[in-house]
Amino acid sequence: MDTIIENELVRELANQHGRTRESLIPILQDLVVHKRFLSKQDMVDVARELNISAADVYGTATFYTFLDTELRGKYVIRICKTISCAMKGKNEILSTIEEILKLNLGETTPDRKFSLLEANCIGWCHKAPAMLINDTPYTELTPEKVTEILREYIKK
Amino acid sequence: MSDTHVKRVDHIFKKANCREVLEKIMDMKPDDICQELLESDLKGRGGAGFPTGLKWRFAANEEDPVKYIICNADEGEPGTFKDREILDQVPEKVFCGMAVASRAIGAKMGYIYLRGEYKFLIPMLNEELLKFHKTMDEFNLNFRIQIRLGSGAYICGEESALFESIEGKRGEPRNKPPYPTKSGLFGKPTVINNVETLVYTVMIMRYGAAHFKELGTKDSRGSKVFSVSGDTPKAGIFELELGMSVDEFVQDFGDGDTKAVQVGGASGFCVPRKKFEETIIGFEGVPTGGSMKLFNSTRSMYNLLHNYLDFFTEESCGQCTPCRVGCQQLLKGVEAVKRGDKNSKYLEELVKLAKTMKRASKCGLGQSVGNAFGSIVENFKEEIIY
Structure with missing residues (x-):
């Protein structure tokens, strides 16, 4: 039953974005929005829908950091680790999050609600340290501020 | 601390009447647009500094019914965040720059390649695009812009990797030549410009090359938007006249204890204190796409x-x-x-x-x-x- 639902989503996305090669990344991006990651089955289904090799889909997906091929949580936290954020206390923010969510960097909570990852420069160096939760940027973080932000997400 | 060492400029973020610019370019021959840009000496603001007018003319000279104009908004260089602000504050000027380019080279289709980290801008940009496309219709201009989103790969800011990515592939750079003006996106003649460069083309069309050249030096004309971060009391986005020394920059933006400035991000150069005075920020010295990171003596x-x-x-x-x-x-x-x-x-x-x-x-x-x-x-x- 699951497979049919998966296929339907892929088909729907292909209808929306098209079935040529340049539609591949928009389809994969939307799949990640819907499911938080790309399963092997989904990638095979996309390949069939676009009439290209599954290896091409996998090869393309794994090239891009945001096209996760590993199971992720509903909320993916990406903390910027590049120099400005590192200088302005990124490690402190990281350990605060690890403590609150009881998970380590790279892990997903057992309820699949949160994943905690690092990112390269996300473009908020003047308001460091910064992080993304899914698409939303949060800047000028302090342990207090990040605690407040996470409390809101935990409630959701 | 005074602000008098470096001249602040306000071109990029100032609202502009884009319709006026469009009216003006409708009366210009495509080659006149390229010529005006060549005379302005505008060089690409993404960091590489290729003369924009020359790039446009190369693409204009290609005889192909299908050409593309791409706005490179894959701002990923560590320490650079000005393109996000430009797109956020004056998107209509970015679109207008693309329209000017499309007229100059004869393109009907444009893409904005926006880094995935800036996805939150998309609803606003799409709304602005609707207005822009209406304006295109009013001017009888057959030009459309689409936004394509990156997915967290720094390398896709490299122009040929960016083409690969739009084409749905791994963002692996191509061999050059052929250059994009001959064979770019989908193998077609393509002009690809940085966000900021496109906005300066609008200003040059509006006020003329001479006005743009009033600022800057022989090798680095005009002004530029800088992203300032690190050990500074004034982190942020600043449009400054080109041609300043690192010393002048540090006097304005340093915290009094600056030991080094990284100019141009991770792919740029580190300038130590003893070289502040002799080093010019610009194409005659250390070029930069705008990233300026200051480090004080406490930093390793x-x-x-x-x-x-x-x-x-x-x-x-x-x-x-x-x-x-x-x-x-x-x-x-x-x-x-x-x-x-x-x-x-x-x-x-x-x-x-x-x-x-x-x-x-x-x-x-x-x-x-x-x-x-x-x-x-x-x-x-x-x-x-x-």
Whole structure:
């Protein structure tokens, strides 16, 4: 039953974005929005829908950091680790999050609600340290501020 | 501390009447647009500094019914965040610049390649695009813009990797030549410009090349938007006249204890205090896409170097060996020197490796790793070793 639902989503996305090669990344991006990651089955289904090799889909997906091929949580936290954020206390923010969510960097909570990852420069160096939760940027973080932000997400 | 050392400018973020600019270019021949840009001496604001007018003319001279104009909004260089602000504040000027380019080269289709980290801008940009397309219809201009989103790959800011990405593939840079103006997106003649460059073309069309040239130096005309971060009381986005020395910049933006400025991000150059006065920020000195990071005496330059090498090791596309293996070996190498597993002479070997990468790598990523590496190691050798 699951497979049919998966296929339907892929088909729907292909209808929306098209079935040529340049539609591949928009389809994969939307799949990640819907499911938080790309399963092997989904990638095979996309390949069939676009009439290209599954290896091409996998090869393309794994090239891009945001096209996760590993199971992720509903909320993916990406903390910027590049120099400005590192200088302005990124490690402190990281350990605060690890403590609150009881998970380590790279892990997903057992309820699949949160994943905690690092990112390269996300473009908020003047308001460091910064992080993304899914698409939303949060800047000028302090342990207090990040605690407040996470409390809101935990409630959701 | 006074602000008088560096001239502040307000061109980019000022609202402009884009309809006026469109009316003006409708009366111009495509080649006159290229000529005006050539006379302005505008150079690409993404960092590489290729003359914009020349780029447009090359594409205009190609005889192909299908051409593309691309706005490179894959702003990923560490320490750069001005393009996000430009797109957020004056999107209509970015679109207008693309329309000017489309008229100059004869393109009907434009793409904005926006980095995935800026996805939150998309609803606003789409709304603005609706208005823009209506304006295009009113002017009877057959030109449309689409937004394509990146997915967290720094290398896709490299123009040919960006084409690959729009085409739905891994963002692996292509061999050059052929250059994009001959064979770019989908193998068609393509002009690809940085966000900021496109906005300056609007200003040049509106006020003329002479006005643009009033600011700057012979090699670096006009002004530029800088992203300032690190140890500074004034972190943020500033449009400044080109031609200042690092010393003048530091007097305005430093915290009184600046020991080094990294100009141009991870792929740029590290300028130590003793070279502040002699170093000009611009194409005659150290070029920059706008990234200016200040470091005071409390900072370890080893940490900076390690952070950058870690960045490049992750972001190298892995396609060519000099870059893929080179980045890894530089990172392992400085770690080994720091631990004392290798003696200080080994750093010289690593500098040689960085030079080899500059010559042998396929694209700008691998070619520029040596910039930061060489300048940090040369100027802060003790900090790397001890």
